[in-house]
Amino acid sequence: MKLYYSPGACSLAPHIVAKEAGIALDLEKVDLAAHKLTDGTDYYDVNPRGYVPAIRVKADEPVLTEANVLVQFLADQKPEAGLMPKAGTPERYRAQQWLAFVATELHKNFSWLWYKDTPAETKTAVKDKLNKRFAELDAHLKSNDFILGKTFSAADAYAFTIINWVNFLGMNLKSFPNLQAFMDRVAARPKVQEALKAEGLIAA
Ligand SMILES: N[C@@H](CCC(=O)N[C@@H](CS)C(=O)NCC(=O)O)C(=O)O
CATH class of the missing domain: 3.40.30.10 (Glutaredoxin)
Incomplete structure (x- = not known):
């Protein structure tokens, strides 16, 4: 492949x-x-x-x-x-819920920040929205090592990839210590x- x-x-x-x-x-x-x-x-x-x-x-x-x-x-x-729960199980839908969250709430909002011709006020509004979503993730990760709980999954790979873009787009995770710890945990995986x-x- x-x-x-x-x-x-x-x-x-x-x-x-x-x-x-x-x-x-x-x-x-x-x-x-x-x-x-x-x-x-x-x-x-x-x-x-x-x-x-x-x-x-x-x-x-x-x-x-x-x-x-x-x-x-x-x-x-x-x-x-064990990177995704078995198809058809409630756990699978929960995992898909998070994947859709990353795709639509994080990934596609971030896309506006990459485009050169996005107006400054749109970029400000998008960053505001992303920070709200980071706050939600930060609260979730306070009691969970990974997005689905205790073990690493495909949802973590996708979230890590997208949230890592803060480093290139003038954003940071200083207000989100649990999310930052999650990013460090994922980055450290061999x-x-x-x-x-x-x-x-x-x-x-
Ligand atoms: N809907 C696609 C979007 C993929 C996407 O946004 N890819 C970006 C890189 S992260 C890209 O290839 N951009 C090139 C372009 O806009 O022409 C997906 O979720 O995979």
């Missing part, structure tokens, strides 16, 4: 899940400014939206997309890794370190 990624982008989430599950992925880097692969191929031919992440599962099928789906897809390849190194985000 091939993962189309860009260093530190939301594609880091499926990358982390693959590492944690012990799934070997071929990594194909995408230049998101030009929407090109390193060999010059137009990335829109791979994913018409131009977004990473995308996973090529079968050569003759369209790529699979959407970060919150890809982390579940990968987790389900290795259920013994498989997360491997993914960060593979993307060139920390020294190898």
Whole structure:
């Protein structure tokens, strides 16, 4: 399987899940400014939206997309890794609830901060909204090591990836000590370190 990624982008989430599950992925880097692969191929031919992440599962099928789906897809390849609860259980829906929260409340709000032409007042409003969501997570993580409770899951990989963007967008987690501790806990995981190194985000 091939993962189309860009260093530190939301594609880091499926990358982390693959590492944690012990799934070997071929990594194909995408230049998101030009929407090109390193060999010059137009990335829109791979994913018409131009977004990473995308996973090529079968050569003759369209790529699979959407970060919150890809982390579940990968987790389900290795259920013994315990990265997602079993499909159809109440725990699975709870996990999906958190994945949808990350996708719609965090990821897509953050996207506005990345766009160069987002008006300043929109950026201020988005940061305000994100800080409210961080406060909610901070309260949740006061009594939980991870989003689903005691053990690391695909939801943590996705949340970690997205919240890490505070470091590049003039935000910080100083008011959210439990969330900061969660970020440190996830960052320290050996498989997360491997993914960060593979993307060139920390020294190898
Ligand atoms: N709905 C997609 C959104 C993915 C997305 O926002 N990807 C960003 C990087 S984190 C991207 O590829 N941006 C390039 C662009 O906007 O052209 C998902 O959830 O996977």
